[in-house]
Amino acid sequence: MFRSKTSTRLNGLLGVGLTLGTADALAAWTLNLSPGVTPISRAVFDLHTLLMWVCVVIAIGVFGVMFWSIFHHRKSRGAVPAKFTHSTIVEVVWTTIPFLILVGTAIPATKAIILMEETGEAADMTIKVTGYQWKWKYEYLDEDISFFSNLAATSRDVRNGGDPRGVKNYLLEVDNELVVPVNKRIRFLITADDVLHSWWIPAFGMKRDAIPGFMNEMWASIDTPGTYRGQCAELCGKDHGYMPIVVVAKSEVEYRQWVAGKQGAARAEQAAAGKxxxxxxxxxxxxxxxxxxxxxxxxxxxxxxxxxxxxxxxxxxxxxxxxxxxxxxxxxxxxxxxxxxxxxxxxxxxxxxxxxxxxxxxxxxxxxxxxxxxxxxxx
Amino acid sequence: MNTASNHDAHGPKSGIMRWITTTNHKDIGNMYLIVALAMFFVGGAMAMVIRAELFQPGLQLVNPHFFNQMTTLHALIMVFGAVMPAFVGFANWQVPLMIGAPDMALPRLNNWSFWLLPFAAVMLVSTLFMEGGAPAAGWTMYPPLVQQTGDAFPFLIFTVHLLGMSSILGAINIIVTIVNMRAPGMTLLKMPMFVWTWLITAFLLIAVMPVFAGAVTMLLTDQYFGTSFFNTAGGGDPVLFQHLFWFFGHPEVYIMILPSFGVISQVIPTFARKPLFGYASMVYATAAIAFLSFIVWAHHMFTVGMPISGQLYFMYATVLIAVPTGVKVFNWLATMWRGSMTFETPMLFALGVVVMFTFGGFTGVMMGTAPTDVQYHDSYFIVAHFHYTLVSGAVFSVFCGAYYWLPKWTGYMYDEKLGKLHFWLTAISFNVLFFPQHFLGLAGMPRRIPDYALQFADWNMVSSIGGFAFGLAQLIFLWVVIKAVRGGEPASDEVWEGADGLEWTLSSPPPYHSFNEAPKVS
Incomplete structure (x- = not known):
């Protein structure tokens, strides 16, 4: 999520020297959404950009008229108040035009919703995500792999009183990352064990609430290998701010190696329980x-x-x-x-x-x- | 006791009993406004704790559990303790004056609905000192998390009940007063806009407060009496609470914003020296917004997992609100257009509302659009959005109305220089405080977290600096009010050159029983 191709440019632009230089901390003074790495995140980014520009244009028009009026129609410039109190034509026009603009933006919005909800299509793999206070459990339903993902010790050690500035990916690092292959259609099944949570990776353009007793669905197809970070988005108690999400997207070959390693480790753990x-x-x-x-x-x-x-x-x-x-x-x-x-x-x-x-x-x-x-x- | 003539006809009782037993709309209005101002500073102090903790990454001042108590209480106190009572205080003062009535229709009920409020407020704040701390599950009180609250849990529920009772009784009183006590000749479509917006707001209150009270009662029985309304293990549904809460919660935001539209619609014509443009369409737009507010609640829940048809319906209905809201903004603009404007403090705040509330409306359309909301939801983007609507919408309107009516209420002009200083400091620091939060949200910072990743540090520091300045600026307001109450340049009856309406025909301050004889409205 926190990619910062633009961050250096913005730093220069804003002329502020407080930024963090490391490649991972990134994106200080970030201003906008990231376009992300999935079809959904790109659709959302385009829609966000469209809406923002529509708003900017309307704002320039409305506030332009307002400030022109504030400047010219003031008593100190000798303005004499007019007497008009209504105009049916004008009122119909400024009711109709906003309506048409909204219809215009609703069309791409509807398409984006339909794209997001295409969860019925055949998925290449399914991962079940369960929110706990305050960690995530990931289960690869096709691979018999299951593990918990907690806040990394590096962040945990400084959270009570230490200085986080030297910590790499402070609060955005976990002990066990979710590893997935790129260019596969991944179905996520999302639920919770105790209270509400919400699984959010900004670079995937999606978040879904994790609700105990209910199974929510979302999908992603990641086109760029990399590490993507997010956080729990729904208030879940004391350590709501301390349950990050880290997804590592790898090539198919590297992913298979990881799966084999993980399965081997599980067998070793079972053996250890016997002694x-x-x-x-x-x-x-x-x-x-x-x-x-x-x-x-x-x-x-x-x-x-x-x-x-x-x-x-x-x-x-x-x-x-x-x-x-x-x-x-x-x-x-x-x-x-x-x-x-x-x-x-x-x-x-x-x-x-x-x-x-x-x-x-x-x-x-x-x-x-x-x-x-x-x-x-x-x- | 001798009979009818003993109704405080010549003035109030003296001493503390005046305030405890008063049935006078001005006394009660004053008390509402004092409580609102006090709670504004209590809730504001909590916001200062929040911004101080977020000044830099790492935990410096408070632990996460206390941080969550602060965000929860800040919201509850500002919504129920500051903004709503302030507008009820305005209604108490202004509705009888504006419609030519001697008092509210149900004066004893008025006393009762006020006196519930300070007790509810004290009960809510006292939870801070209970075992397990104050409620920390957010003002939205979503189960199952809210059920992990300590001893404060039942007090939270009963606070909501008391506040709900207070609001419903107040709303009944306002409706009965407006319907029955208008001066001869004042037909519904001749009422001032402020009266109209409060009439509609009162209906909203009566419709939704019982739903909220019911929902929290269900939480109570889930907690103590073994029911499973929201408990999945017993066959319940935690999302049901969200539906009930937002069926209340969405109209609730209009309960806070419609009276503020009313205030603005009084102030802009006065200082533009020109009648309100499109009065009838203003009334219809207000009613349309109120109606739509009932049928859009699930746009707060786009991420809970809704069918496509549900998302589409709630998206379309939500963005539709932009149409009547736009009508209102255009009408205010047209009122200013070719007027003869001056810019005293009330007008400055009114213009601040028009600009910054409209900005909050823009982000509202972006969030009403379901696919983009999935990114904005529960991030700092929404924190920025609702503070643009509720601070620069509702709170600025409270300041606007207070400056506008203070000379009428006290009989003295407030200090104009200090008022303008208050406006400019407030408006500038407000934007330094909340504008960067849009960037934080878009960069991926979730809301309600006490500590954050390093890339969010810069904008958080800017935001906190704005927050401290905003907090300090409000002390100026306190001083202006105290100064105006204590004395100053006497205000004329009309107060403002362009003022129009019955309230400006009375002396400043008005007599204890506003209109002893009903004025005639042509």
């Missing part, structure tokens, strides 16, 4: 999982936010019986923001993070949980 983990391994892995999946609410130090999100440190659950602790992590708590992580994390991750919560963050229960314990609890 017995020692406590140090569990805690090391648990810390990572805690920081991506728990710290947004319960805070990195486990203190929580009083009245909103409970603390982990000293919590009755985290230092109480292991079974109840696993239960709340895996099944969530109804009526609160606490999600059911059984559906989101692997056996190993759950075992690690529960072990971590019981033996770190100021807690020292002493026990640990194995992936096999988690597996046994899954029904």
């Amino acid at each position: 017995t983990w020692n406590k140090a391994e569990l805690l090391a892995r648990g810390e990572q999982v805690y920081n991506t999946s728990c710290a947004a609410c319960h805070q990195a130090n486990g203190a929580g936010l009083p009245g909103v999100f409970p603390a982990i440190t000293g919590s009755a659950v985290a230092i109480g019986p292991q079974d109840a602790h696993l239960d709340i992590v895996m099944n969530g708590k109804k009526g609160t923001a606490m999600q059911a992580f059984a559906a989101q994390l692997s056996d190993t991750d759950i075992a690690a993070v529960v072990s971590y919560q019981r033996n770190a963050l100021g807690n020292s229960v002493g026990d640990s949980v194995q992936p096999s314990d988690v597996k046994a609890k899954r029904r």
Whole structure:
């Protein structure tokens, strides 16, 4: 989205020296939509340009007349007020002309809507996108690949108090990118698990709300390889600003390599769940999982936010019986923001993070949980 | 107590009881305006927090949860606590004066509808101090997110109920007054435009406030009584709330903008020294806008996943609003055309509305067009759009009306130099504040985020600087009002050279019971 072929020119034009020079940060002082990289985004960009110029022309006409009148028909220039109060002809004209202009712009707008909604056409592949507080889950329905995409650690580490200026793609970088092939018709199925979200990549010219219990559709066919960034667009709570979307469009060959790598990694993960983990391994892995999946609410130090999100440190659950602790992590708590992580994390991750919560963050229960314990609890 | 003659015939009671028990339209109008001004500064202070946090990337001042509380309360307070009460205050003062009535038709109801308001406002602000903080799900209160609100949740719902009651009772009073208490000879099509716009606005209020109250009550029962109106797991539909909310919410924006059209339609003829052009078409255009406002609500929801036919219908109906709105703008232009204009502060604000509201109308057409809206939706582009319509449309009109009528209400002229300074600082800082937000939205910055990617930093800093200047400029207004209330050059009855209407036949300030004998209108 944030491509900036024009940015250097605009910087010169505006004569302002505050811009950010790096090739990725880009587009400071950006003024306009990007034309994007899909048929939809180009249609939308053209329509946007048309509407803008129609508005500019009307504005020049209307405000021109107004300022001419303000300048000439003022008392200080000796203007004497006229007596007219209405004119049927004029009123009919200025009702009809705007109507005709609107009909004129409605025609390309209708075509663009029809283009956007061509979701029924045969898609080359389908990706299901699920919004969570505050991350995205991507499932490649044809490839048996599924993973979560969280805000990258580089952004997360500075978000509370650090200086973001040195961070590459601050708030627009994720740990697992959505990788897709170029020039394929991709169907996105969009839904949510908890509250409303909205999946938006400006360069694709589309956003669709992610609604729990409902499946929305959109499509894209990306014609230029590259990395495209976007953000959740529908307010979804505290960390609404911290769930970016990154799509990497690759050639078909590179995409197939990526798919093979991803599937291999999934098999390795399954194998890891079968072994017995020692406590140090569990805690090391648990810390990572805690920081991506728990710290947004319960805070990195486990203190929580009083009245909103409970603390982990000293919590009755985290230092109480292991079974109840696993239960709340895996099944969530109804009526609160606490999600059911059984559906989101692997056996190993759950075992690690529960072990971590019981033996770190100021807690020292002493026990640990194995992936096999988690597996046994899954029904 | 002796009977009928004891109706405060010779003036108000003294002390605090005057204000608590008053049934006088001017006292109540004053109280509405004072509450509106106070809430304008409370909501404005929240906007300052928002702009201060967004001054540069990174989190400096507040945490994201508090930031969301600020955006939510800022909107609720400005809409329900500042703009709407300000226009109700105008209606209380001006409707009886303009139609030649002694007071409002239902004075006790008037007292009650006012006194609901400060309690609702205090309740809303008090949620900031509750466990879990104030509501943080946006003023649109979309479920399921709003159901993650802490202890503030029921208070949010009851605030809406109280505000809704207040608005409905006020609206009933305005309709009854206008229908029954016009001076002999004042037919409907001789009423001043301000009265017309309020008559139509009052019908909008009565039609949509109950829908809003119903929708939030459904949220309440979903939360506490096990219903599943909006809960998918129980067979409900979260999008249903959006339909209900915007069935209220879209007319609501016209509830804020129609009275402002009314104010402008009084002020421009006065300072152009020429009657309003196309009075009848103004009335019909107002009615047309009000009617259309009921049937376009889903243009706030183009991204929820609607069938093509739904998107097309709501797009066509929405952009159609540009036609009657255009008629209004053209009529104001034609009123100015070959007039004899002077540019006192009310006229400056009126011209500010015509220019900047029209600009908001342009972006409105761009967003009413469904395919482009998909890009603009929930980005800073829409934040810019609705502030152009609601600040430079509604709030500027409130300033316009306040400057226009202050001399009539207080009996003293306000300080013209300070007034003009207020206008120019406000108008310039407003554009520095909101114009760059169009660019931010087009560059891809979502709304309602406390921190942003680095490429948005420059325009955000410009916008914040404009925001601080805008905030400071409003202190001038406060000072002008205080100064005018305390004294100054006495105002004549007519006040403005080109003023026309019954209110200008009374003394400045007018007697406690405006018209004891109905004036004749020819």
